[in-house]
Every structure is written in C-alpha cells, then in structure tokens.
Amino acid sequence: MTECGTEDDGEGLEVLRERLEYVLRGHAANVPQSRIASLSEEGEGVDPRQLRVIRSHKSSDGGIHVEAMNRLVERMENEGELYLKQKYSKVMVTPENINDDDEEDDELEDLDEEEETPTYPESNPCVSTLQYELLLDALAQPAATLPTLASLTRVSSILAAILSQHTADGGVTNVNFHSVPTVRVFNAAIKHSSMMETVGGNEKERDGALQNAFTAFDALYQLDACVKRNDETYALLLKVVSQQIPTSRSKGNVLRSLYEQCKDEGVVSAQVLEVLKGETGNSEECDDWIEGLGVESLTPRQTMNVERRRIA
Structure with missing residues (x-):
C-alpha cells in the first residue's frame, strides 16, 4: 500500500x-x-x-x-x-549538533517529552x-x-x-x-x-x-x-445499561433518566420502548412506570425527531 x-x-x-x-x-x-x-x-x-x-x-x-x-x-x-x-517538526536532531553539554541534553530530553503527546494544527x-x-x-x-x-x-x-x-x-x-x-x-x-x-x-x-x-x-x-443523537443511540445505550448494571433501584433510575432525555429530544421509538419493556425487577416504582409505557401513549412531541434524525 x-x-x-x-x-x-x-x-x-x-x-x-x-x-x-x-x-x-x-x-x-x-x-x-x-x-x-x-x-x-x-x-x-x-x-x-x-x-x-x-x-x-x-x-x-x-x-x-x-x-x-x-x-x-x-x-x-x-x-x-x-x-x-515530519511536516511540523521544528527541531531536527543530527549527530553534528549533539554534544556533551548538559544544557543541550536537557533540551533534547524536553523535546522527547513533547513528542510523547504531540499535537498538530x-x-x-x-x-x-x-x-x-x-x-x-x-x-x-x-x-x-x-x-x-x-x-x-x-x-x-x-x-x-x-x-x-x-x-x-x-x-x-x-x-x-x-x-x-x-x-x-x-x-x-x-x-x-x-x-x-x-x-x-x-x-x-x-x-x-x-x-x-x-x-x-x-x-x-x-x-x-x-x-444529534437519534433513537438508535438511546436504544443501544439503554441496552448497555440493561446488560452491564445489575438489577437495582439505581439501575431503574438510570433507565428512567435516559428515557426522559430521549423523550425531551423527541426520539422515542418502538425500538427504545422494546429495550425498556424487558427491564423489570429494579423496583416496584420502576416496574409500574415501564408497564405504563407504550407506543399508543406517545405524543407527537416525543416522537417528532425520530425520522428526521435517522440515517440510511
């Protein structure tokens, strides 16, 4: 290549x-x-x-x-x-300009340190x-x-x-x-x-x-x-939380918080609800909330950006 x-x-x-x-x-x-x-x-x-x-x-x-x-x-x-x-190197170190002078050795050490985390324009x-x-x-x-x-x-x-x-x-x-x-x-x-x-x-x-x-x-x-985040973003992240965090009240709170953000952005979809529907047992309050979720209960504002933010 x-x-x-x-x-x-x-x-x-x-x-x-x-x-x-x-x-x-x-x-x-x-x-x-x-x-x-x-x-x-x-x-x-x-x-x-x-x-x-x-x-x-x-x-x-x-x-x-x-x-x-x-x-x-x-x-x-x-x-x-x-x-x-090579393009942005300002100091070229060659055998001719290296000597035993401590000050120059220090400069070379500083150069090496800078090269460990280089940033370019x-x-x-x-x-x-x-x-x-x-x-x-x-x-x-x-x-x-x-x-x-x-x-x-x-x-x-x-x-x-x-x-x-x-x-x-x-x-x-x-x-x-x-x-x-x-x-x-x-x-x-x-x-x-x-x-x-x-x-x-x-x-x-x-x-x-x-x-x-x-x-x-x-x-x-x-x-x-x-x-912008889309419905797939939230569905995938909810799945990560579902799989990686053990069943607990805290987990239920994280799921609820992410759903509220998703709702505020208008990207709640059937894909998002499907992930949440599989989450039970975190707390009685969380179970009641999830049970009440459904496509039919969604408002236009909660879904208005689903198609707009989807990508082919």
Missing part, C-alpha cells in the same frame, strides 16, 4: 483515503451482520467487483476480516502520525471518520475475535482519535468531511458495548463497556452543534 505523505498535494492523500475505505468496505461485507454486509445482501453499498475479489479470499468466519481491518487502520494511523511529525490525513465507522461496526459483531479487554481498549482509543481529529480541524468550525464526526460512528461504539453481556462477569470488562458507551454518548452532547 502507498505510504501516506509521499504525495505533495491533497489529491494524493484523497486517493489513499478512498482506496483504504474501498478495501475496508470489502472486508466489512464479509463480516456477518455488519451494516455493509446487510447492504451488500441487498445489492447496495459495495462495488460487485470489489466484493468478488474479497470473497475469493474469504475465510470460514468474519474474524479474519475484522483483524485485517484493524491492522489496516492502525497502519494508516501510524503513517499519518509520522507524516505530521490539522487532523491525521491518512484516516477518516468513515474508516473508524466501518471498523467500529465490524468490532461490534460476533465475528470479531479480539479479546474483550483488547477490543474495549481499541474502541476507547478510536473514540479519542475521532474527537482529536475533529478538534484539530477546528471543532465546531470544522468543515473537513473526513474528520467531522457522525452519529453513526458513535452509535457503532455504543453498539460494541451493547454486544458484551458481562453482568456478573469480569469487572474490568463491565467497567470498560460502560465507560466506552457513556464516553460516546457524552461526545454526542459535546458535539451537539454538528451531530
């Missing part, structure tokens, strides 16, 4: 991004239950020629494709970081929100074979990268299509947590699943000016 940054103009980077997105779609089409796989079954979303090439190398399960997707995106992250480091040009979306959706499927903790850590790093990319390109003034976050990419992160049924299991896995889900949800509030 062509290395990022070998082209001097933006056109070369654009081609590289599109090429990787093309390959990722092909891999995703072979991950059962992924969004792209569902679209490809309907004849949408994936070029038939691309699908034939990928399927000719198809493994017995989709795990190989998920791992390949992760490796590709990680490589592009590293390539982009190297490109930005633009986003990584080799990765895009779409690439992260495709990878997150694949990681959320049963076919994904990464160990649970490793998978949760990877999702956490992706969420951080998405927000960092957006901030680097101006935040609320960001007009870079490749780094502007979407509700779909955050929903995919929450979906990843919703696929992990760890109540009563590993506490680190449970805490990681909850942290990632609420980090993604909180990010949507931070980005309210450019991306």
